[in-house]
Amino acid sequence: MFDLTGQVAVITGSTKGIGRAIAEEMARAGSKVVISSRKPEACEEVAAAIVKEGHEAIPIACHIGRRADCEALIAETRAKWGKIDTLICNAAINPYYGPMTNLSDEVFTKVMETNVRSNLWLANLVQPEMAARRDGTIIVVSSIGGLKGTDILGIYAISKAADMQLARNLAVEWGPDNIRVNCIAPGLVKTDFARALWEDPGLRKGSEDRTALRRIGDPEDISGAAVFLASRAGRWITGQTIVIDGGRTIA
Numbered sequence: 001m002f003d004l005t006g007q008v009a010v011i012t013g014s015t016k017g018i019g020r021a022i023a024e025e026m027a028r029a030g031s032k033v034v035i036s037s038r039k040p041e042a043c044e045e046v047a048a049a050i051v052k053e054g055h056e057a058i059p060i061a062c063h064i065g066r067r068a069d070c071e072a073l074i075a076e077t078r079a080k081w082g083k084i085d086t087l088i089c090n091a092a093i094n095p096y097y098g099p100m101t102n103l104s105d106e107v108f109t110k111v112m113e114t115n116v117r118s119n120l121w122l123a124n125l126v127q128p129e130m131a132a133r134r135d136g137t138i139i140v141v142s143s144i145g146g147l148k149g150t151d152i153l154g155i156y157a158i159s160k161a162a163d164m165q166l167a168r169n170l171a172v173e174w175g176p177d178n179i180r181v182n183c184i185a186p187g188l189v190k191t192d193f194a195r196a197l198w199e200d201p202g203l204r205k206g207s208e209d210r211t212a213l214r215r216i217g218d219p220e221d222i223s224g225a226a227v228f229l230a231s232r233a234g235r236w237i238t239g240q241t242i243v244i245d246g247g248r249t250i251a
Helices: 018-029 040-052 067-081 105-133 154-177 201-209 219-228
Strands: 008-012 032-036 057-059 085-088 137-139 180-186 241-244
Touching: 008 018, 008 067, 008 105, 008 241, 018 032, 018 040, 018 085, 018 137, 018 219, 032 067, 032 201, 032 241, 040 057, 040 154, 057 067, 067 201, 085 105, 085 219, 105 154, 105 180, 105 201, 201 219, 219 241
Parallel strands: 008 032, 008 085, 032 057, 085 137, 137 180, 180 241
Antiparallel strands: none
8 A cells, every 4th residue: 555656756855854765765665756956966966876776766956946946847857757646845944043023024935935835836836737637646744833832933833834724725626636735744853954953952852851752753754654645545635734743742
């Protein structure tokens, strides 16, 4: 039920962290994967590593904040492999830590456009072929930040809550065409993106003490859920947010 043989998956932000772990596990499950981030060299390095492991991967650089780049990412994937079965929107930014009273309009706009609007762009680009085929999966990597109040990650948390609602909306709109749209909401994971939250010993211990499993996550802890949602095992799941946080939100 978890076999992805014959599928094609596009994963944004897949040169490191959670995105890379998802790409690697999807490739191991049989999917052809597109490695994408802003830097071509990083995309080429990760794709080559996956190919060396015996799987299929190609690099396509994309700045998700630019619509033309998003259009090129989808077009080049289709030109190479003819279709897209799964879109995983993982790339995101968080340029500001601190109270929202000091948040500039420019940062607000940049975060919302990058973390939310780009996901809608990409989803709309793959929707026509998925609807014609009556099959497709879209996964947005959100965050438990979108489920909780925060005094330092305000605009990031708002964008991640918006991603959850985006998934619900698209799941309702596109469900009649058998397109499943879901979110994954990780807790604190040991990635470069979240380094400021786990590299400090005090912050890390505080997070671990409030987590049922008493540890922060590794990128590999998240990747299995993406394989599950993209596979036949997830074919009756849509509009959901799957929380993967070691028990942080229940403790």
